[in-house]
Amino acid sequence: MADWFRQKSWSKVDEEYFFTKLGRARKDGRAQYLKIQAIELIETKNEKLLDVAESLIHKLFSEYPDDKFNRPGALVGLGNIYQLRNDNDRAIECYKEAIDFEIIYPQVRTQAYIYFSELVIKQEKVNLYDTVENILMDKIPGTLFPIEKYKGYSILSIINNYNHNIEKAAKFETLAEQNASKETSGLRYHKYLGIVKDRDSWLDKLVRKS
Structure with a gap:
């Protein structure tokens, strides 16, 4: 049975169950539970x-405004929601806000920078x-x-080709290929964590096209 904060559905019963459990949870853990439950629902794409x-996520922001640890991840989740709705400008704003927050609180790290960079390239926001x-x-x-x-x-290669820095673009393309081909992460206890299992066809196409 899934944890109470990892539900993939949201019937009236699910909602009451979640908020009952949330109300009994330690106060310093409630923001995290809101974030995790939101992410679980986002993954359904429903x-x-x-x-x-x-x-x-908005409940997290309004009721736990001083929670620093969960805010960037919640912003990434919000950005993912907007991206799934094709509201890409708002998604970019959320990812950038998470990146800026991580500059102030570097102990918190998300993949906001990757989501932001990918979406800027996909939307051709050359500015x-x-x-x-x-x-x-x-x-990196x-x-x-x-x-x-x-x-x-790969994204750096695309940008440098756009800026006519052909030599730098070629160097970044080589580095991208080298990392795509790595069979292990180099981590002692998590050898296969973060390796490239499925390449991004749109990204590869843009690199070759550029």
């Missing part, structure tokens, strides 16, 4: 459940290319996961 997830490049150049050295490096370097 339109009605996205509405519920959005309400849970944000310099911002994306700066963010990726700052973030600190990640251990090949999949993040593969995506990040």
